[in-house]
Amino acid sequence: MMNIEEKTFNQDFQFQVPLAPKQTRLQAFWFLFKQNRLAIVGLFIFILFFCSALIGLFLTSGPEPIFDPAMIRLQEKLRPPLAKPNLDSLRPEEVPTLDFYLMGTDDLGRDVFARMLQGAWVSLTVGFVAVGIAVLIGIFMGGIAGYFGQYHIKIDHILLTFILVSGAGLVAVKLIHFGALLLLLGLGHILYSILTKKRSREKAVSSWSAFLSKNAVSVDTLIMRIVDIMLCFPSFFLILTVVALLPASIYNIMIVIGLTSWMGTTRFVRAEFLSLREQDFVAAVKALGVSNFRIIFRHMMPNAVAPVLVSATIGIATAILTEAGLSFLGFGVPPPHATWGNILSDGKRFIFDAPWLTFIPGIAILIVVLSFNLFGEGLRDTLNPRLRERH
Amino acid sequence: MTNDSLISIHDLKVYFRSNSEHARAVDGVSFEVRREETICLVGESGCGKTVSALSILGLIPTPPGEIAGGQILFADQNLLELNEADMQKIRGNHIAMVFQEPLTSLNPVFTIGDQIGEAISIHKKLEAEAVRENCIQLLTDVGISSPAQRLKDYPHQLSGGQRQRVMIAMALACDPDLIIADEPTTALDVTVQAQILQLFRSIQKIRSMSVLYITHDLGVVANIADRVYVMYAGIITEHGNTAQIFHDARHPYTQGLLASLPSRSKRGTRLHSIPGAVPNPAHKPGGCPFHPRCPYAIPTCSKEYPQMCDYGQGHLARCPVLFEGGG
Numbered sequence: 001m002m003n004i005e006e007k008t009f010n011q012d013f014q015f016q017v018p019l020a021p022k023q024t025r026l027q028a029f030w031f032l033f034k035q036n037r038l039a040i041v042g043l044f045i046f047i048l049f050f051c052s053a054l055i056g057l058f059l060t061s062g063p064e065p066i067f068d069p070a071m072i073r074l075q076e077k078l079r080p081p082l083a084k085p086n087l088d089s090l091r092p093e094e095v096p097t098l099d100f101y102l103m104g105t106d107d108l109g110r111d112v113f114a115r116m117l118q119g120a121w122v123s124l125t126v127g128f129v130a131v132g133i134a135v136l137i138g139i140f141m142g143g144i145a146g147y148f149g150q151y152h153i154k155i156d157h158i159l160l161t162f163i164l165v166s167g168a169g170l171v172a173v174k175l176i177h178f179g180a181l182l183l184l185l186g187l188g189h190i191l192y193s194i195l196t197k198k199r200s201r202e203k204a205v206s207s208w209s210a211f212l213s214k215n216a217v218s219v220d221t222l223i224m225r226i227v228d229i230m231l232c233f234p235s236f237f238l239i240l241t242v243v244a245l246l247p248a249s250i251y252n253i254m255i256v257i258g259l260t261s262w263m264g265t266t267r268f269v270r271a272e273f274l275s276l277r278e279q280d281f282v283a284a285v286k287a288l289g290v291s292n293f294r295i296i297f298r299h300m301m302p303n304a305v306a307p308v309l310v311s312a313t314i315g316i317a318t319a320i321l322t323e324a325g326l327s328f329l330g331f332g333v334p335p336p337h338a339t340w341g342n343i344l345s346d347g348k349r350f351i352f353d354a355p356w357l358t359f360i361p362g363i364a365i366l367i368v369v370l371s372f373n374l375f376g377e378g379l380r381d382t383l384n385p386r387l388r389e390r391h
Numbered sequence: 392m393t394n395d396s397l398i399s400i401h402d403l404k405v406y407f408r409s410n411s412e413h414a415r416a417v418d419g420v421s422f423e424v425r426r427e428e429t430i431c432l433v434g435e436s437g438c439g440k441t442v443s444a445l446s447i448l449g450l451i452p453t454p455p456g457e458i459a460g461g462q463i464l465f466a467d468q469n470l471l472e473l474n475e476a477d478m479q480k481i482r483g484n485h486i487a488m489v490f491q492e493p494l495t496s497l498n499p500v501f502t503i504g505d506q507i508g509e510a511i512s513i514h515k516k517l518e519a520e521a522v523r524e525n526c527i528q529l530l531t532d533v534g535i536s537s538p539a540q541r542l543k544d545y546p547h548q549l550s551g552g553q554r555q556r557v558m559i560a561m562a563l564a565c566d567p568d569l570i571i572a573d574e575p576t577t578a579l580d581v582t583v584q585a586q587i588l589q590l591f592r593s594i595q596k597i598r599s600m601s602v603l604y605i606t607h608d609l610g611v612v613a614n615i616a617d618r619v620y621v622m623y624a625g626i627i628t629e630h631g632n633t634a635q636i637f638h639d640a641r642h643p644y645t646q647g648l649l650a651s652l653p654s655r656s657k658r659g660t661r662l663h664s665i666p667g668a669v670p671n672p673a674h675k676p677g678g679c680p681f682h683p684r685c686p687y688a689i690p691t692c693s694k695e696y697p698q699m700c701d702y703g704q705g706h707l708a709r710c711p712v713l714f715e716g717g718g
Contacts, residue, residue: 150454280495287448287490288510288561289482292475302500 032382039378045371053124056117066097069118069338073109078354080104081112104356106346112360115338119361122339123368126254126323127316133258135312138265141223143296145266146273149220156212160186224270227263235260239322243331250333253326257319264311272304306383313376317369324365340365397568397601398447398486399423403461405442405451412673416442418625419461424569429595429602431612433648434622435669440605441491443622444571446471447603448488449478484514487562491574493555497546503557504542510564529560532597534590552583559590563598571603576611588614609652613637618705621645624670624680631706641700641708643685679709687712 034040059066075089081104085096096111103112164186170179239256246252276282277300285299326332327341335342340361347357405417417439424430432440445451447463449470463470470481482488490496498506507526511517517525523542530538533556546554555575562570572591576584592615595602604615612619612633619636621629621644629642640646650663667684670676676683682692689712699707700714708714 150452152454280490280492281498283450284488284490284496284558284561285498285509286450287482287488288564289479289484289513290509291479299498303498 029382033378036378036381038374039381042371042374042376042378045367046375049120049368049371050124052117053120057121060114060118060121065114067111067114067117069110069114070336071110071114073105076101076105076109077107078105078350078357079109080354081356081360103360104354106343106354106357107350112343112357115343116340116360116364118338119340119343120364122250122333122337123320123323123365126250126257127320127372129254130257130261130319130323131312131315133255134262134315135265135308137258137262139269139301139308141227141262142266142269143273143301145220145223146270147277147292147296147300149218149223149270149274152215152218153222154212155214155216158216159212160189220270223266227266230260230263233260236322236325239326240329240331243326248331248334250337253323253332257322261315261318264315265308268307268311269304272307273300276300276303307380310376310380310383313372313379317372317376320365320372321369324361395426396423397426398463398465400443400447401462401464403443403446403463404459405439405446406457406459407455407672408457409455409673414672415625415675416456416672417446418675420622420625420627421461422620422627422630424601424603426568426601427595427599428617429591429604429615431616431619432603432605432622433607433609433612433619435607437669437672438622439625439672440607440622441573444488444573444603444605447571448482448486449473449475480514483510483562483567484565485567486569486571487565487567488571488573489555489558489562489575492578493551493558493575494578496558497554499546502543502545503549507542507557507561507564510561514565525564526560529563530557532563532594533557533560534586535560551579552586555579555583555587556590559587559594563594566598567600569601569603571605573605574607575604577606577608584611591615609637609648621648624675625672626680626709628681628710629708631702631708632704635702635704635706639702639706641702641706641713642710643687643713644681645708647684687716 060069071094073085073090073094076085079085079101081102082100083104084100087095098113101111101113103116106112106115163182167179167182167186170176170182172179238260239253242256243253246256273296282295282299285295290299323332323339324341324344327339328345330342330345332341333339343361344358344365347354347361351358399421400423401421403417403420404415407414407416420439420443422430422432432443434440442451442456446458447465447470451458458471461471465481465486470478473481497503504523504526507529508522511522511525526542527538530541535541535553535556541549541553546557549557555578559575575591576587579587588611591602591604594600602615604611606612616633618632619630620627621636621642623644629636629640629645631639631641636645637649640649644665647663647665651665653662665684670680670683676693678691678693678695679685679688679697682688685692687710692712697709697711699709700711701707702714
């Protein structure tokens with residue numbers, strides 16, 4: 001009897017059942033996410049928008065595009081959606097690919113459907129690239145503020161930065177000799193301090209070097225005050241000013257939107273890092289000899305990415321709106337290229353004669369922005385364990 | 392057992408600064424770990440055990456903390472003077488650490504295979520396949536069944552004991568000379584604790600390395616230690632081998648600790664306790680820090696800092712009163 005019991009016990013031990021259900025994080029995530037109907041709708045529209053923008057890029061670009069957004073047919077102007085073209089007045093290459101105007105034509109007789117397809121790609125890239133820039137800056141700044149925040153910037157660091165910046169500035173305004181001297185001075189000092197670097201505990205000797213090594217401001221304070229300053233600017237007007245000064249191009253707009261919208265991400269990442277930094281697993285990987293850089297980007301970032309992902313999704317919607325607003329005001333992508341904003345802007349003069357020119361891009365913007373917001377909120381509800389209980 | 396020293400700490404002082412207070416968490420601690428032996432650092436919570444261990448690895452956060460003095464000699468170099476890059480080569484490779492909380496010491500977003508693999512590949516250049524085989528070997532060594540399947544598991548799929556085994560596997564990854572174990576069994580239940588202790592003993596024998604085991608549990612100490620250092624309020628109060636400490640304790644604090652252990656012979660009697668509480672490290676009493684709670688205290692105890700008294704055969708206790716009185 002004893003023997004049998006012992007045997008079964010041993011077998012149990014040998015073939016241990018897994019202690020938790022074999023479910024990956026992705027499966028668990030999807031299970032929760034799909035219960036949120038609106039978020040699923042948002043995700044669906046998001047994928048649809050993504051595909052149509054990609055396909056639209058191929059159909060509307062190249063030397064002989066299938067849908068030509070720039071084809072002007074003055075005799076066919078302001079035709080309503082689904083209207084058949086008057087084949088007698090068109091040359092063969094001017095006939096629309098679908099044999100009818102799916103979304104009508106504008107005041108120059110251009111096919112609105114083709115222009116919408118072209119514009120979708122602009123909106124998509126502006127949204128993703130601008131948010132990509134913002135997220136990269138935000139993660140970097142937030143990571144530094146959260147992980148190295150307690151370190152202090154000393155007065156000699158500030159002086160050094162000042163010397164280097166003014167040196168570069170002088171070189172830029174053609175005072176090359178003086179500027180180069182300052183730059184050399186600064187770089188020489190950096191080289192010297194790297195070469196003589198030691199973990200020394202000696203107290204500073206003279207009062208001057210004591211003043212230089214005085215703690216001026218902590219890294220955390222510095223970065224978060226920069227964030228506060230950036231948040232003080234009304235960003236749309238800042239973007240308007242910058243875009244008015246720079247040559248109009250889609251890349252400038254992406255960069256400017258990205259550079260003015262990283263503050264939220266920085267705050268999220270910093271807040272996550274402040275709590276993650278104290279976690280045992282960070283101390284544990286540190287005790288294994290992992291470098292700080294690797295701890296930040298490989299070990300802590302995946303744990304901090306949830307709120308960033310949510311704010312990025314909603315940020316894409318905001319960036320698309322901002323781009324459309326800029327194009328509507330005439331500061332956006334230069335005219336021959338179609339964007340949803342400038343289709344809207346061109347159409348507003350004919351709003352009573354040809355309402356589709358304003359309604360089609362307007363509704364498209366509405367649907368895309370709404371779907372991104374719904375998807376983002378669904379993500380937030382799923383990724384935030386405290387909100388999970390509600391479903 | 393050879394007698395050469397692996398790591399020796401001399402007069403280590405670690406202070407923590409807050410706004411106005413100056414907490415002397417570790418106040419002149421000296422000890423050494425020899426090759427292939429198990430050292431226990433025993434003491435109450437807050438007596439500076441963990442801080443001593445963390446400062447060996449240079450993991451004290453330096454704006455609040457401050458290494459105010461001392462030396463940590465390891466392989467002829469003072470670890471306190473190394474820069475961060477050199478310190479990273481020591482950590483994990485020569486000295487590894489196992490932490491107290493296995494539940495939170497693993498990164499929740501990576502599989503344990505990734506985490507053990509990283510511990511290996513940080514210090515060794517190996518092919519992915521070799522790393523995988525190493526991981527499986529390590530998991531087998533620490534007694535995890537079907538290791539190949541476990542590699543793909545996330546930490547939340549393992550039990551506390553299994554997680555602590557994984558932590559030990561990570562610490563063993565680069566075959567370190569010294570493993571610092573900071574109360575590795577405190578968060579585990581007693582049966583698992585016994586298994587983990589058994590594991591430490593067998594690993595230490597097979598791999599012939601040294602273990603610095605930090606604990607407040609005298610039962611654990613009796614179980615695994617070769618030599619014991621007793622700490623109180625940031626100083627070492629007594630040092631000796633396990634038999635000397637348990638059968639011939641010479642410091643009133645050690646005697647008090649041993650007297651407060653429940654045992655079968657004391658059944659039915661009231662359990663002994665040391666009166667008073669551990670002093671706040673920012674406001675330690677002058678002289679011997681134990682004197683307000685000590686039954687043998689005489690007026691000089693509050694004035695003079697006690698010296699180590701030698702009882703022979705490596706047995707040292709920091710109590711001149713008992714040394715002169717009892718001999």
